[in-house]
Amino acid sequence: MAISAESKDGGAAIAARPSGRPRSARADEAIIDAALDLLAEGVGVDALSIESVASRAGVGKATIYRRWPGKYELLMDCVRSMKMAQPEPRGENVRDDLISLLGVIGLNDDSRSEKVFPCLIPEVMKNPDLRVLYQQLIEPRRARIRTVLQRGVATGELRADLDIELTTLMLSGPVVMQRMLDWNPAIQRDGLAERVVDALLAGAAPR
The missing domain is CATH 1.10.357.10 (Tetracycline Repressor, domain 2)
Incomplete structure (x- = not known):
């Protein structure tokens, strides 16, 4: 199941991760840590944005969208990382x-x-x-x-x-x-x- 998410240019929804160069495990960890830090600091799920996660992780929005279709899939990987x-x-x-x-x-x-x-x-x-x-x-x-x-x-x-x-x-x-x-x-x-x-x-x- 693909969940609609606003694309990096604000237009069409992204339904799947495109193919390309191999993912960086270090970037994955930085993005997940950034999202978890923001949630732990009291940023609610509604207020949490790909932009804020990207800024905290020190990566571009496109880097996140290459890995996750949207915020909710990222959140579930955050939960998975703690289990x-x-x-x-x-x-x-x-x-x-x-x-x-x-x-x-x-x-x-x-x-x-x-x-x-x-x-x-x-x-x-x-x-x-x-x-x-x-x-x-x-x-x-x-x-x-x-x-x-x-x-x-x-x-x-x-x-x-x-x-x-x-x-x-x-x-x-x-x-x-x-x-x-x-x-x-x-x-x-x-x-x-x-x-x-x-x-x-x-x-x-x-x-």
Whole structure:
């Protein structure tokens, strides 16, 4: 899916990255860092512009447009750059695999994330194009959780009538809300994945 974005000359929308000389990894990093810095400093998503990112990164607008069709695709790569790598489930038991997968949700080594994620969530909710991109970004994590749950049903660790999609949401939702938004300050983040998994498995185990 291509999202319309104003071209560098203010005219036609750019739908795809044109071919040309190889991309510079250093330029990519500078652009992403610039966007993250601006968001962390309080520049809202609406106010964030390709011009401001280019100025902060020390590159031309055309350099950004050669890499990303528009602002939203750049923002999703910014989010992707802060996400920790997803572990591969070991397949020994459902509980350990789910704890492993939930354990990295919302965790990263970038101190800017605690300021960036909260300002992105409202934009994801109100912007259909950005929401589609975000759904694509988190789908690999959901797919891994689904696989673990489906395997648990097949091995008898989980109920045969388990609603896989609802259970996936029930597992990831509390962790996302608590780690990214600190939804309930009374709940400690330490051991959160274990507590969520154990609470859910108490109802998902075979009767």
